[in-house]
Amino acid sequence: MAFLPVLHSEWIKIRTLRSLVGALCAVVVVTAAFSALGALDTGDEEVDPLFSAFFGFTFGQMAAIAFGTTAVSSELHGGSLRGALTAVPQRGRWFAAKMVAIAVPSLAVGLITGVASLAVGTAALGADARGLSWAEGVRGVVGCGVYLTLMALFAAGLTALLRSGVATLSILIPFLLIASFVVGDMSAGVADYLPDRAGQVVFHETWDGSLGPWTGLAVTALWTGAALLAGAWNVRRRDA
């Protein structure tokens, strides 16, 4: 069985579920809205203009995670997975097609989110944004696309591994909202390598940790790769 028909099928499944389309729209809207708020409320302290302009990703990534999780969990309820694997019994190919069908729209929406967030954020920052170079802006936009895609895939891989969207969200959301900050405050060295923190370096104009913007995204990519391998292993191994 060729890969493209399976990919086409998975793409139809994604665009025909309102919750998935809604999650993708939420990524753009939520990120841009919170970036505007964050940039308006910078106060008097020294701000990182790039981080202020992309401040909303903290919330937008929740929508990206919801997208990745739901795209997989929608196949897990009832007999859906059996139906899918009856049509495509080559499970590795099915899983790969599913992940590409998640990654491509995530990247596209992530890039749009980056542009929207940068535009809205710099407008709100006004004079504070002047220190921002073109290169830094492009880095932020590309980073935003890649980071959100990696987070969506991380969630998708984890959902396939745990075979539960609820379990995945109840691990990831508290982790991103709370655990990452707490651990980050306690031990900066280790926390730099957490899946979310590593990738977020790309949103900073300057950094002082051991990871730079691209090496940070590479670390996040390794986490995502591990989650995808674990998810693929579970899909291939277990009875459907």
Added chain:
Amino acid sequence: MTSIDVQALTKEYGSRRAVDALTFRVLPGRVTGFLGPNGAGKSTTMRLVLGLDRPTSGTATIDGRPYATFREPLRHVGALLDAQAAHGSRTARNHLRALAASNCLSLTRVDEVLEETGLTSVANRRVTTYSLGMRQRLGIAAALLGDPEVVLLDEPSNGLDPEGIVWIRGLLRRLAGQGRTVLVSSHLMNETASFADHLVVLGRGRLLADTPMREFIHARVKPRVRIRTTDATALRSVLTAHGHDAVQHEDGHWTVPDARVDDIGHLASAAGVPILELAAEEATLEQAYLDLTATQTEFTAQPQEV
């Protein structure tokens, strides 16, 4: 000739054997009824045939090949396993379009199977608004999508209204008539009797019978004659004289076990017994099935297992 071949198939879940050294063949051109109480291993066997579960040992092949080796499996095998397989938030048409795309099937086929299952008018409604019977029809539409030579349906009449049950009966007969291989599981005897030519009966994962349905019934249940008369005494004496052990029922009719109408009719006529009614009582699949399970006492008190 596309057959389903199950060879020494065994599946264990932990210490429980859901399917136990099962060997049988499902041949084309007839409807094979797959019978057994809940938990007998019917659904598990179907999942093993479709490569969804891995067997502990043994093999299950379709046309001599494991299911996973088919390049576009929907063109060869159609299956209904679970009426809940379609996501509730998707429309029926989109559900079928996604399935069709994965196997390079045309959109025309989607419309054809929607038409065939009577779902055309509701095809653009979300599946969550469907009744169980409509979901069952959608599952059957999905099974027929690739115009397959082999069709496996797990309890297809579940949730169908009387009209739907008549429809599925006709559909199964038609599929078999076109030379396809049709395996239909059920725990409803009378329903199965209405469409099956051949039976595969399971009990606790083991094969209890693999015979044509008529043979299965006739080997287990002897034909009876139903008779009504105005002269009970005369009837009794003539039957007893010829060694028939007749039973009188409360409403006045008699049943003569292990007898044929031809014999009883002649006897009554020769003896001048007035007859109001004389009929052969067909043995039912249900009686034959209960007779089979009664001889296999361990299957009579079947725990409800999933």
